[in-house]
Amino acid sequence: MMVATPNKQACYAAAMRMLVRREHSVLELTQKLSNKEFEQVEISEAINTLIEQNYQSDERFADEFIQMRFNQGKGPIKIRADLKQRGIDQFDLTGFDFYLLAYQIRERKFGKEMPSNFKEKAKQQRFLQSRGFSFEHINQSFKVT
Numbered sequence: 016m017m018v019a020t021p022n023k024q025a026c027y028a029a030a031m032r033m034l035v036r037r038e039h040s041v042l043e044l045t046q047k048l049s050n051k052e053f054e055q056v057e058i059s060e061a062i063n064t065l066i067e068q069n070y071q072s073d074e075r076f077a078d079e080f081i082q083m084r085f086n087q088g089k090g091p092i093k094i095r096a097d098l099k100q101r102g103i104d105q106f107d108l109t110g111f112d113f114y115l116l117a118y119q120i121r122e123r124k125f126g127k128e129m130p131s132n133f134k135e136k137a138k139q140q141r142f143l144q145s146r147g148f149s150f151e152h153i154n155q156s157f158k159v160t
Contacts (some may be wrong), residue, residue, distance in 0.1 A: 026053040027061040038076040042102025077106040087118045093147020117148045117156040
């Protein structure tokens with residue numbers, strides 16, 4: 016448990032307020048607390064205490080983040096990149112059907128009808144690629160189910 020000095024308490028309280036609003040990764044908390052000009056030692060102690068108390072969990076953050084991005088229609092490439100940017104290297108995407116999602120996103124944006132020419136198909140492929148889908152997911156989204 017951390018020794019309660021005013022600055023350590025303030026750092027812990029600031030981190031707790033952030034976690035009350037939404038889950039944060041350790042990296043996000045560290046960056047935000049650094050921006051508030053807390054010392055690195057105070058930040059580390061506060062985050063370690065929050066982890067011990069199970070108020071902060073990178074695993075829980077990753078699970079919620081993946082579900083949120085999946086619900087937004089983002090593909091696995093984009094989700095992976097976003098997680099890595101937040102300091103998360105260990106996560107599991109196997110429970111998500113990105114083939115079906117790519118199909119649904121393409122259908123929602125462009126309609127049920129398949130593109131009639133190469134230019135239109137390329138436009139749809141670029142859109143799905145920008146959403147973070149792999150070529151395999153994109154190609155499968157054009158197959159009739």
